[in-house]
Amino acid sequence: SSGINAAYGLESRPHVIALNCAGRAMIYMREIQEIVTSLEQQHQIRPIAIELVEPTAAMIYKESSRAQLEFPSYCGEQRVAVSIARRLRDPLSELAQLCNFTDDILALPWGINAKFVPK
Numbered sequence: 001s002s003g004i005n006a007a008y009g010l011e012s013r014p015h016v017i018a019l020n021c022a023g024r025a026m027i028y029m030r031e032i033q034e035i036v037t038s039l040e041q042q043h044q045i046r047p048i049a050i051e052l053v054e055p056t057a058a059m060i061y062k063e064s065s066r067a068q069l070e071f072p073s074y075c076g077e078q079r080v081a082v083s084i085a086r087r088l089r090d091p092l093s094e095l096a097q098l099c100n101f102t103d104d105i106l107a108l109p110w111g112i113n114a115k116f117v118p119k
Contacts, residue, residue, distance in 0.1 A: 016048060018051050061097070
């Protein structure tokens with residue numbers, strides 16, 4: 001189903017599957033849930049949570065100098081995946097790392113009136 005390799009879960013033993021909630025995530029979520037449920041029923045894997053993650057902070061991270069220093073050989077999508085995984089593990093730390101000398105945190109949409117608050 002859409003090229004998702006069901007055997008991957010057997011090899012890597014993930015604890016959670018995180019999906020960037022932008023775009024077609026709900027379609028993929030249903031497909032992945034069907035695969036996971038099938039593998040669970042066959043007792044091939046333990047239950048795995050599937051989480052939707054808001055990607056704005058990850059998109060900011062992928063362009064940051066920190067991301068380029070930490071993962072110079074990774075493409076942008078791989079850096080987004082790293083940030084999303086970190087956010088699942090420790091949300092506060094992942095958002096706090098945007099508080100840096102380039103003020104990356106100011107790119108996050110904090111509310112509809114955020115643009116009126118002085119820097």
